[in-house]
Amino acid sequence: MAAPFNPPAADLPGKPFVEKWVPPPTSKLDIDWAKLRTIELSRLDSPDPKVVQQLVDTCREAIRVDGFIFLTDYGVSYDQLNRQFSIAQYLHRNMSEEDKERLHWNPDETGTFAGWKPRFGWRRDKGAPDGIEHFNYYQPQFESMDRVPTCMHPFWDEIVDFCNYLTYSVNKRLLKLLSKVLELDDDFLWDRVQSKQGPVGQGYFRQALYYPADDDLSKRAGGTRMNGHCDYGTTTMLFSVPISSLQIWGRDEKWRYVPYTPGALVINIGETLELVSGGHFRATRHRVVDPPEDQRNDERLSLVLFQASEGDLRMEPAYESPLLKREGCIDSQGAYREFKRLRDKGIPVPTNRQWREIQIADSHHPTDAAPNDTIVMINGSKHIQREYLGVKILLPA
Ligand SMILES: [Fe+2]
Numbered sequence: 001m002a003a004p005f006n007p008p009a010a011d012l013p014g015k016p017f018v019e020k021w022v023p024p025p026t027s028k029l030d031i032d033w034a035k036l037r038t039i040e041l042s043r044l045d046s047p048d049p050k051v052v053q054q055l056v057d058t059c060r061e062a063i064r065v066d067g068f069i070f071l072t073d074y075g076v077s078y079d080q081l082n083r084q085f086s087i088a089q090y091l092h093r094n095m096s097e098e099d100k101e102r103l104h105w106n107p108d109e110t111g112t113f114a115g116w117k118p119r120f121g122w123r124r125d126k127g128a129p130d131g132i133e134h135f136n137y138y139q140p141q142f143e144s145m146d147r148v149p150t151c152m153h154p155f156w157d158e159i160v161d162f163c164n165y166l167t168y169s170v171n172k173r174l175l176k177l178l179s180k181v182l183e184l185d186d187d188f189l190w191d192r193v194q195s196k197q198g199p200v201g202q203g204y205f206r207q208a209l210y211y212p213a214d215d216d217l218s219k220r221a222g223g224t225r226m227n228g229h230c231d232y233g234t235t236t237m238l239f240s241v242p243i244s245s246l247q248i249w250g251r252d253e254k255w256r257y258v259p260y261t262p263g264a265l266v267i268n269i270g271e272t273l274e275l276v277s278g279g280h281f282r283a284t285r286h287r288v289v290d291p292p293e294d295q296r297n298d299e300r301l302s303l304v305l306f307q308a309s310e311g312d313l314r315m316e317p318a319y320e321s322p323l324l325k326r327e328g329c330i331d332s333q334g335a336y337r338e339f340k341r342l343r344d345k346g347i348p349v350p351t352n353r354q355w356r357e358i359q360i361a362d363s364h365h366p367t368d369a370a371p372n373d374t375i376v377m378i379n380g381s382k383h384i385q386r387e388y389l390g391v392k393i394l395l396p397a
Pocket of ligand 1: 230231236286
């Protein structure tokens with residue numbers, strides 16, 4: 001049985017008082033929500049092989065069809081989670097202006113989102129207001145307190161433990177389940193794909209705050225807060241929140257909001273796993289938009305851990321997987337198909353690090369001009385086409 005999360009106490013000497021985060025109300029509107037399957041992770045530990053097989057079957061279906069799952073019963077209690085949201089709220093209320101300047105990110109040059117993102121676009125230089133602030137903790141933040149906001153120092157033990165638990169317990173168990181779907185050794189994805197350097201590997205932990213969009217921002221961005229995209233790592237672990245802003249692109253080519261499931265993790269499959277699984281796992285497109293009308297004036301606090309693959313690897317399908325041997329690869333979408341096109345021509349595919357860093361360096365807010373973009377129409381709907389390192393990507397606009 002996996003050990004539950006057991007963080008350091010919140011009331012140790014020297015820790016300032018932290019106001020408890022109060023989740024805002026959920027939307028009362030009648031919405032055509034995305035219907036996602038739920039995986040109770042504790043069932044993976046069941047001594048009954050039938051229970052485990054049932055979990056594997058549900059997971060296979062969920063990641064093939066939706067690419068998104070709700071993960072529940074993974075070892076972090078609702079109160080422990082609330083404490084992490086409270087710490088994130090404290091960051092956004094207390095981070096000093098000096099720290100915001102000193103720890104300002106520079107995605108254009110580094111290809112990482114490390115540090116403080118102010119609410120003015122996705123570049124180093126100040127752009128148009130977008131109302132999104134975050135702090136992003138990468139490996140260097142975990143190696144030197146100088147790179148951590150001063151107001152977070154008293155809670156550093158709790159943040160480190162939380163990230164360690166999410167990576168080395170929750171994600172490790174999740175990758176075991178996904179390895180089982182591929183009918184490979186339980187540790188295949190963990191040993192061969194996942195990056196494992198410190199609490200977040202080559203990924204990062206984000207404490208984000210979305211301020212409500214004013215009329216001007218909504219008009220300029222057409223209601224979109226973050227353009228449609230796929231994540232490039234192994235799994236993205238996003239904590240479900242009451243403010244509905246995340247939408248996913250369904251197989252029926254419609255955007256739908258992901259509903260709130262208290263305490264759950266919303267997991268989505270990154271492109272690395274789509275590539276390794278030969279297209280059996282789906283890196284589903286998603287975006288962030290203005291919430292439903294009755295939540296338009298609420299702030300959205302968000303915690304995410306983006307799990308990354310080992311940067312030096314060039315991904316190819318795990319051909320030894322009995323599932324792939326039996327059913328072949330699925331050539332229907334996205335990164336898998338594009339990487340295959342390169343391989344078929346004898347061109348080396350990008351490494352995982354190249355693939356993620358070039359996309360971060362080129363990220364844009366919906367209101368920014370993106371010189372690398374071409375607009376194409378597919379089945380009557382508008383898509384953005386971009387090309388990085390010889391790989392074309394197509395995103396619903
Ligand atoms: Fe994403």
